[in-house]
Amino acid sequence: MVKQTIQIYGRIKPTKKNTTVYSVDNEEQTGAFLEFLVPRDLADGFVNNKRECYKFRFLKVFDQAVEQEEVFENIAKPVADSVLAGYNGTIFAYGQTGSGKTFTITGGAEHYSDRGIIPRTLSYLYERFSQDSSMVYTTHISYLEIYNEMGYDLLDSRHEASRLEDLPKVLIMEDPDQNIHLRNLSLQQSANEEEALNLLFLGDTNRMIAETPMNQASTRSHCIFTMHLCRREPGSATLRRSKLHLVDLAGSDRVSKTGLSGQLLTEAKYINLSLHYLEQVIIALSEKNRSHIPYRNSMLTSVLRDSLGGNCMTTMIATMAVDRRNLDESISTCRFAQRVALIKNEAILNEELDPALLIARLKREIQSLKEELAMLTGEQRDGQLTVEEIQRLEELVKAFLDDPDPDVMLSLGPDMRKIQFCFSLLKMMIMDKQRGGNPNADGKASPTAAEREDSQQSAAEVTKLKEMMTHRDNEISILVKMLKKEKKRAQDAVAQIANTVNGQRTASQDASGLSTMPLLREGSPDSISTGHRGRAIKHMKRVKALSR
Structure with missing residues (x-):
């Protein structure tokens, strides 16, 4: 968490005539001082207690000769670095109509060196993206316009072809945690600087601009250019989300001086009313004992709730025209800036799990x-x-x-x-x-996969052949056992017949005579063993055939 007050800077608009009503002192260690000298008007009489000297302190005051590059280096670059680190950031310009707010934020179109804070910040951020290859960055851009207290999407493709009244209004939605969500506001992804600048130019083209006695191209609406940044390390579930608001506020108009009428007068009323509500919020935030902050009074303060006294690192640029006729408005702008400098924000690192x-x-x-x-x-x-x-x-x-x-x-x-x-x-x-x-x-x-396949097939075939040989060996052993049993049975039969024949020969040797000799030859042990030997030979031939 980073606790700091809103940073305030001052910028003087260049004038064609030399004027001695102000002086700038940037040499002080505690900051810069801007002093206005308002000579007394003799028409008010000799007894005149009107204040002549007004002195205000800023972090730095940019005089008339300061270039856009120096403004960016001192104001926008530190905020962009904090956004890259994961903190929310806001830069907004405040001042009178014609004091140079739009030129400071957006820039001029005549010269490349006149680029404002928005295009320079985009270039700087995308350059940092390309240098940091260890992170993955994703960017989305939105462009909101608040015109007559109505929100419009400047990046809507129907903006040019339809009337302003026919376009969908941007509505404010609030969740239970009091976080603001904008409905009907598109988020356009931009992969590079060129796409982001195209979105900026598209929004500026659709913006409400009119000619007033104070400014030939006066912006009649508040515009908030927001860049949503997501930063993640490859393979990590932790990511950091941050957003950068670049706000160009519409300038206040003093109706009695400008003499506006018709539509311009209506626009001036809404602009002054929204700036009045903004000042009320600033005053409430600067007072320590205030428990209620009137954010909901206007759409501008509702959208900038985080930027004013919330989770954001905020910077304000007070633009001033130092012509003699505009001194009162310039002094009023400085007073507003002094109140803004009292507000303290608490910026939190926006880290979460994807x-x-x-x-x-x-x-x-x-x-x-x-x-x-x-x-x-x-x-x-x-x-x-x-x-x-x-x-x-x-x-x-x-x-x-x-x-x-x-x-x-x-x-x-x-x-x-x-x-x-x-x-x-x-x-x-x-x-x-x-x-x-x-x-x-x-x-x-x-070995390749094919060779490993061949080796596996060969091993399978060898295993199969071994199983066949084992089966054949078992069959042969069974047949051998059968042969041994048959041989033993034949021998037993021959021995039994021989014993019977010997007994008969002893009992009736004389009676038998020669007539029994052929019978004995036919049933002799030699003839019986010859029959069994034939069967054994047949069994051996069968075993040999099976083994083949």
């Missing part, structure tokens, strides 16, 4: 927590990565390495296959970089 970036960050955090939970619960995947998944992971790793943001994350999900693959890919990249390039130390290129 809702969009904050939501995106929270979504990433939720996704990360979900992935961590999935890994802790043991939800894993099996199988090999597909070619599409590998290419996608390579793209993610490349984008992760190319992103300059140190807070960027490589989100792979709760899949250890992808995590391990990315680790191996990063390891290969680091090894290639250490070896001085992409080729490996032996001259071979690092």
Whole structure:
């Protein structure tokens, strides 16, 4: 928070005739002094107690020969720097009609050196934007005109084709926090200085200007040129929003002196009334014991609520015409400036979190927590990565390495296959970089996605063949066991038959004779074993066929 009073400066309008009714002293350490000398009028008589000397203090007084560049360097540049830092700023010009307010704020059209505070401030800000590459700046511009206590948008495209009465009015809306919002006032984005200057020229073209006895091109309305600035560091959710009001107030007219009538008289009444309400607000703010500030009396004071006693760093320029006929109005302007200098503002750094970036960050955090939970619960995947998944992971790793943001994350999900693959890919990249390039130390290129796919397919085929061989080995072992069982069964049958034959041979050796020999030859163990051997040979042939 920065607490400071409203900064006041004085500027003297150049005159064609030399005059000795004022003097300027800028050498004082506490500020500059402007002194007016008003000689007594003998027509009032010899006894005349009228004051002759008026002395006012300013931060600095710009005399008639001062150029626009010096005015900008002393007044607008410090306010622009504070706006870049994130504080609100306001510069407004106050003075009599024809005292040089519009020339100071907007500038003249004859020479390039006559540019005012607004175009010079725009040039300075966009130059600073281009120099500071570590920040992202976004600017929007609005241009409000207050004419006869009615607000109009000077950047409305219908301004030239429609009557002023047919244009939509800018309405003041107030939220529960007493913040002012302007309805029907457009915000135009400007990416560079040229677009911003075009918006300024468009608004000046639509502004109400008339010829009066005091000024050939008198502005008949209050105009507020506002630049909304948003500053953010890339990747950060914190941003700073600030606004800069550049206000050109309409000049006060003394009707008895100017002799206005008709529409000009109506305009003068509204101008003087709004300036009167502005002075009431200034007086109320300068008094410490006042609890109520009449901001709502006029639209001008409602819009400038923050600038007057609020969250803003405000600067006022008091413009004065030092002709003898305008001395009273110049002294009145200086008195108003002295009251303004008593007002103290409390400027706060406008820093906040970007809702969009904050939501995106929270979504990433939720996704990360979900992935961590999935890994802790043991939800894993099996199988090999597909070619599409590998290419996608390579793209993610490349984008992760190319992103300059140190807070960027490589989100792979709760899949250890992808995590391990990315680790191996990063390891290969680091090894290639250490070896001085992409080729490996032996001259071979690092494996591509196609080569990795071929190796994966070969590994799958080898695995499949191993499974087939294991299956065949199991079949062969089963057949061998079957053969052993058949062989054992055949041997048991031969032994049983041999025992039976031997018993019969002992009991009836003589009775059998030679007639039993053929039978014994047919049922002999040699013939039985020969039959079983044939079946075993058939089983072996089947095993060989299956193994092929």
